Amino acid sequence: PVVSTKNTGGRNHFLLPKFSRIVDPAPISVRDAVEELKSLCIPAETIRRKTLMRSLVHRRNLQEAVQRIFDHEGVCRNFADEWDTVYVNKLFNWGIPDWQVVDYVKKWRGRTGKVMEPLRRNRPLELEYERAKAAA
Numbered sequence: 001p002v003v004s005t006k007n008t009g010g011r012n013h014f015l016l017p018k019f020s021r022i023v024d025p026a027p028i029s030v031r032d033a034v035e036e037l038k039s040l041c042i043p044a045e046t047i048r049r050k051t052l053m054r055s056l057v058h059r060r061n062l063q064e065a066v067q068r069i070f071d072h073e074g075v076c077r078n079f080a081d082e083w084d085t086v087y088v089n090k091l092f093n094w095g096i097p098d099w100q101v102v103d104y105v106k107k108w109r110g111r112t113g114k115v116m117e118p119l120r121r122n123r124p125l126e127l128e129y130e131r132a133k134a135a136a
Contacts, residue, residue: 001037001047003030014054019047049135059083 002020004012012022019042021033066079085108108117 001034001040001042003033003037005030014051016047016050016054018042019050053135 002015004015004020004022005025006022015022019037021037023029023033063080063083069075070077070079104117
């Protein structure tokens with residue numbers, strides 16, 4: 001669960017009302033919201049799954065938007081295949097060891113064309129997307 005104070009920006013989109021509260025920046029308000037959420041006994045895995053699903057939907061939307069630009073410009077590439085080479089998500093740890101990242105960067109350093117071997121996690125994004133979608 002998350003308790004946050006009123007703010008600007010987009011993070012509130014990921015704070016699902018079932019698992020979070022946005023309160024006034026007063027210690028009593030924060031305390032009360034924490035106590036309320038604690039009393040709900042929501043399993044951490046449920047919160048994680050729902051939040052990841054929401055972020056994966058946004059990731060897919062971004063991939064599709066870039067693909068539309070590629071298609072409009074006549075770029076014969078599938079952006080989803082290149083996702084891991086152009087985007088680093090600081091919120092997720094997909095378990096790619098540092099040595100693998102270093103080797104990958106060395107291998108493709110200086111390349112100006114399409115990278116043919118995206119740095120991949122142990123399983124493709126599509127599987128993560130479908131698994132999260134089914135669990136939601």
